[in-house]
Amino acid sequence: MSIRKRFKNDDTELDTGPLNDILFILMFFFLIISTMANPNVIKMNNPRATSDTKAKQSVIVSINKEKELFIGQQRIQFDSLESILRSRLPVGDSLIKPAVVINADSLVDWGDIVRIMQVAKKLGATTSASVKE
Numbered sequence: 001m002s003i004r005k006r007f008k009n010d011d012t013e014l015d016t017g018p019l020n021d022i023l024f025i026l027m028f029f030f031l032i033i034s035t036m037a038n039p040n041v042i043k044m045n046n047p048r049a050t051s052d053t054k055a056k057q058s059v060i061v062s063i064n065k066e067k068e069l070f071i072g073q074q075r076i077q078f079d080s081l082e083s084i085l086r087s088r089l090p091v092g093d094s095l096i097k098p099a100v101v102i103n104a105d106s107l108v109d110w111g112d113i114v115r116i117m118q119v120a121k122k123l124g125a126t127t128s129a130s131v132k133e
Contacts, residue, residue, distance in 0.1 A: 058098065058099035058100065058101050059071060059072075059085060059088045059089060059098070059099070059100050059101070059125075060072060060100075060101045060103065061081075061085075061100055061101070061102050061103070061116055061120075062102075062103040062104070063102070063103075063104045063105065063108050063112060063113070063116070064105050064108070065105040065107040065108060067108065067112060069081065069116075071084055071085070071088065078115070081116065081119050082119050082122070082123065085100065085119060085120065085123055085125070086123055089123055089124075089125055097124065097125060097126050098123075098124070098125040098126070099125060099126050099127070099128065100116070100117075100120035100125045100126070100127045100128075101127075101128055101129075101130075102116055102117065102127060102128070102129040102130070103129075103130055103132060104129060104130070104131050104132070105131070105132065106131050106132065108131075113129055113131075117129070
């Protein structure tokens with residue numbers, strides 16, 4: 001008995017062109033989605049302008065890893081923060097709220113940053129914070 005294979009084809013190929021197109025589209029989809037959705041974002045109140053013609057005046061408060069507090073270049077104590085901010089924040093125009101920008105070292109406790117924000121909010125200013133290494 002002679003049994004032969006009917007189809008003998010050792011050169012089998014698979015067309016990967018459509019698969020490459022799908023993978024390319026998926027790669028772009030995940031790239032775009034990963035840049036848009038960041039779960040580690042901390043919500044903070046940022047100053048917002050009410051008009052384009054008037055620039056907001058802001059006071060910069062910095063705190064380093066030794067918990068030394070600075071307004072601009074001047075070193076201050078935390079107890080005097082409210083009185084110094086009151087004298088530095090602009091008064092008068094009710095349309096533009098003054099802004100306090102907080103620059104903090106990455107080793108500073110968030111409680112200290114929140115205390116500065118609370119003092120600024122008490123004086124009617126908006127706050128924004130940035131943590132730098």
